[in-house]
Amino acid sequence: MSGAQALIEALKREKVEYIFGMPGGANLPFYDALWDSNIKHILTRHEQIAAHMADAYGRVSRRAGVCSATSGPGATNLVTGIATAFADSSPVVAITGQVPRGMTGRNAFQETDVVGVLTPVTKYTLQPLSAADVPSAIRKAFHIATTGRPGPVLVDVPKDVQQETAEVTFPESVEIRGYRSKAPLDPQDVERAADLLVRAKRPLLFGGGGIRISDASQPFRAIAELLMTPVVTTLQGKGTFPEDHPLSLGPIGMHGRAEANKLVSECDALLAVGVRFSDRSTGTFSEFCKDAMIIHIDADPTEFNKNKAVNLHILGDANEVLVSLYSAITRRISKKGEDNPWLKRVNEVREEMKSIPAYRDSYADLSGPRIVKKMREILPPDAILTTGVGRHQMWCEIHYQVLRPRTWITSTGLGTMGFGLPAAVGAKLARPDVPVVDLDGDGSFVMTEQALATAVEQNIPLISVVLNDRSLGMVEQWQRLMYNRHYIGVKFNGSPNFVKLAESYGAEGRTVGSLDEFARVLKDGLSSQTQMVIEVPVSPEEDVFPFMPPGKGIKDTVYGPPKESAIF
Amino acid sequence: MRASKILSVLVDNKPGTLFRVTHLVRLMRLNIEGLTLGVTNGGDTCRMTFTLNGDDRTVEHVARQLMKVIDVIEAHTYGPQEVTARELALVSLKKFDPIQFGEEERQRLNVIDRSTAGVVVQIVGTAGEIDEFVRRAGESNVIDIARTGVAALPKEKQNA
Numbered sequence: 001m002s003g004a005q006a007l008i009e010a011l012k013r014e015k016v017e018y019i020f021g022m023p024g025g026a027n028l029p030f031y032d033a034l035w036d037s038n039i040k041h042i043l044t045r046h047e048q049i050a051a052h053m054a055d056a057y058g059r060v061s062r063r064a065g066v067c068s069a070t071s072g073p074g075a076t077n078l079v080t081g082i083a084t085a086f087a088d089s090s091p092v093v094a095i096t097g098q099v100p101r102g103m104t105g106r107n108a109f110q111e112t113d114v115v116g117v118l119t120p121v122t123k124y125t126l127q128p129l130s131a132a133d134v135p136s137a138i139r140k141a142f143h144i145a146t147t148g149r150p151g152p153v154l155v156d157v158p159k160d161v162q163q164e165t166a167e168v169t170f171p172e173s174v175e176i177r178g179y180r181s182k183a184p185l186d187p188q189d190v191e192r193a194a195d196l197l198v199r200a201k202r203p204l205l206f207g208g209g210g211i212r213i214s215d216a217s218q219p220f221r222a223i224a225e226l227l228m229t230p231v232v233t234t235l236q237g238k239g240t241f242p243e244d245h246p247l248s249l250g251p252i253g254m255h256g257r258a259e260a261n262k263l264v265s266e267c268d269a270l271l272a273v274g275v276r277f278s279d280r281s282t283g284t285f286s287e288f289c290k291d292a293m294i295i296h297i298d299a300d301p302t303e304f305n306k307n308k309a310v311n312l313h314i315l316g317d318a319n320e321v322l323v324s325l326y327s328a329i330t331r332r333i334s335k336k337g338e339d340n341p342w343l344k345r346v347n348e349v350r351e352e353m354k355s356i357p358a359y360r361d362s363y364a365d366l367s368g369p370r371i372v373k374k375m376r377e378i379l380p381p382d383a384i385l386t387t388g389v390g391r392h393q394m395w396c397e398i399h400y401q402v403l404r405p406r407t408w409i410t411s412t413g414l415g416t417m418g419f420g421l422p423a424a425v426g427a428k429l430a431r432p433d434v435p436v437v438d439l440d441g442d443g444s445f446v447m448t449e450q451a452l453a454t455a456v457e458q459n460i461p462l463i464s465v466v467l468n469d470r471s472l473g474m475v476e477q478w479q480r481l482m483y484n485r486h487y488i489g490v491k492f493n494g495s496p497n498f499v500k501l502a503e504s505y506g507a508e509g510r511t512v513g514s515l516d517e518f519a520r521v522l523k524d525g526l527s528s529q530t531q532m533v534i535e536v537p538v539s540p541e542e543d544v545f546p547f548m549p550p551g552k553g554i555k556d557t558v559y560g561p562p563k564e565s566a567i568f
Numbered sequence: 569m570r571a572s573k574i575l576s577v578l579v580d581n582k583p584g585t586l587f588r589v590t591h592l593v594r595l596m597r598l599n600i601e602g603l604t605l606g607v608t609n610g611g612d613t614c615r616m617t618f619t620l621n622g623d624d625r626t627v628e629h630v631a632r633q634l635m636k637v638i639d640v641i642e643a644h645t646y647g648p649q650e651v652t653a654r655e656l657a658l659v660s661l662k663k664f665d666p667i668q669f670g671e672e673e674r675q676r677l678n679v680i681d682r683s684t685a686g687v688v689v690q691i692v693g694t695a696g697e698i699d700e701f702v703r704r705a706g707e708s709n710v711i712d713i714a715r716t717g718v719a720a721l722p723k724e725k726q727n728a
């Protein structure tokens with residue numbers, strides 16, 4: 001069979017349902033081989049969008065999302081999407097066409113060294129140089145993308161490799177020396193962790209994206225309830241512990257929840273699971289949890305002591321480690337009671353924070369915080385929310401309670417504007433049974449709005465709520481608070497009419513004038529099973545608080561709007 | 569003396585691995601002062617020995633993060649005292665007078681080419697010994713130098 005047919009056959013064996021992408025000269029043989037396969041091609045209008053769709057599909061489905069592009073500009077258009085998936089450890093397999101082998105290095109038409117370009121932002125790159133090598137390259141790509149700490153893998157296939165025919169065999173498994181997807185768990189480490197946690201007076205659990213990846217929410221919650229430990233998360237880990245749970249404090253970070261940011265500095269033992277101590281979560285590394293014993297559980301050994309020195313690290317899959325940690329703890333104690341000074345302190349801080357303006361309901365009727373709270377009231381617990389990047393995303397971080405894992409899909413590591421709408425498409429294909437809503441900023445939305453064309457064409461129901469402040473709101477906030485209100489390059493004077501824009505793609509477009517109207521329209525959208533864009537006009541002046549100023553520690557969090565204009 | 573660290577990396581012997589490794593070295597803005605590379609283990613693997621100028625923490629960060637690179641099998645850093653290290657240099661001199669050098673140093677030297685233009689001397693030794701040879705031979709006497717970079721293996725741990 002041809003290399004292209006081998007490629008498709010190998011993808012079928014990986015049980016691939018969808019390929020998100022765009023064709024071009026160098027991957028036409030591959031596209032031709034799709035002709036009589038049952039893999040569905042989802043045509044995007046930009047390759048970045050294809051990569052985001054594959055990424056979100058991967059985050060929701062636990063399987064690798066697949067995207068494809070031609071050589072040269074097609075491949076380079078993937079870069080932002082692949083880098084986004086890499087930063088958030090999402091399983092993606094990207095398949096690119098490449099110029100024929102004989103043309104390599106001759107600056108051939110649409111020749112870009114995509115292996116060179118993508119190496120720094122992928123978990124691995126492969127380039128099969130004969131048709132016979134194609135099946136093992138695909139097997140390796142899926143194995144690497146989905147095991148251990150997941151990530152994107154590139155398979156770059158020269159056009160003549162797609163065209164040549166060869167005897168091919170399809171390996172069930174592949175050996176990759178130097179790649180250890182799993183490490184044996186050291187039971188002594190688990191015992192030590194149990195001792196530390198049981199002895200702690202003010203323990204705190206800190207959950208990250210690793211909990212979602214390894215589906216470890218259940219043992220994570222069991223440990224929290226056993227020890228009666230409050231729980232904070234990263235922004236990526238948001239929802240891995242139900243945020244309506246009495247022990248949930250919400251995310252910590254630059255725009256974390258006030259009680260979470262406040263209390264994280266007061267714990268004496270921190271159990272950090274599947275986190276990477278990112279600066280956006282912790283602030284100044286050395287100041288973070290300075291006086292606490294830190295236990296770090298992760299599947300990626302290169303994360304230990306990278307940003308934050310810890311007292312004990314445990315290498316392993318979060319689920320496996322937490323299950324044994326749970327039983328190690330039960331061998332020491334039975335369930336702790338609610339009546340302890342630490343939980344009293346937690347409640348005290350919660351009360352204290354209620355008096356802070358960010359939490360008082362002083363917002364305008366149509367404002368980010370009210371919209372996201374309303375969305376939570378209306379959406380069922382298993383609805384998936386995707387976001388763009390900016391203030392709207394941070395309002396979700398603070399005010400939108402995520403109740404189930406894998407229902408909060410957002411770009412945190414790279415903070416990629418334009419992620420939200422394509423991610424909604426990918427998420428909906430992974431979970432057609434639940435409603436999918438994108439909450440976006442106007443700036444983020446217009447970066448990838450043409451994903452609407454794909455949603456309409458493929459009849460994929462979704463709702464995009466666009467908070468329209470005619471501004472790059474988050475950046476405007478920084479300019480307001482840190483740069484003397486010098487608004488440079490943030491105001492939009494040429495925004496589209498979002499209703500007409502949606503309609504021109506064949507979607508429904510609405511704009512709303514009140515919170516009640518928003519609620520009605522959102523409910524309409526949910527029952528109509530169409531593609532709907534809901535524009536919500538909001539003020540650009542509404543800032544997000546709490547705010548941990550960049551370069552500062554989490555103790556320096558500013559909890560509410562300052563009186564003077566420039567404060568930092 | 570140079571403030572250099574040795575980074576020793578064992579990789580799969582296949583195209584592209586040096587690129588993956590040097591990417592991280594470059595990311596951390598380290599200067600590569602020496603690099604030797606050779607196939608080991610019957611052709612299966614390849615050992616890269618970098619001499620890097622940088623602070624210990626940065627070099628160690630690179631070594632640790634290299635373990636994420638799938639083709640990397642091992643990565644270790646060593647201080648100059650922790651390894652047995654040798655380098656080979658070919659030094660082309662206008663004039664070469666062995667008498668200038670002591671008995672011990674002469675043993676490290678080998679004249680490998682003579683022409684009307686000058687003499688090519690091969691020297692094997694530590695990086696410091698090669699520096700010293702060049703100094704003694706006289707800067708103005710040196711036409712050209714090619715150094716291989718240091719090959720290094722960790723010293724055997726002393727049994728207690």
Ligand SMILES: Cc1ncc(C[n+]2csc(CCOP(=O)(O)OP(=O)(O)O)c2C)c(N)n1
Pocket residue numbers: 388389390391392393415416417418440441442443444445467469471472473474475
């Ligand atoms: C691709 C990309 N470019 C630039 C930025 C920097 N940036 C971060 S937030 C932001 C503004 C986002 O504006 P919008 O999407 O309208 O959201 P808002 O903050 O108004 O809610 C910008 C420009 C980014 N994160 N991503």
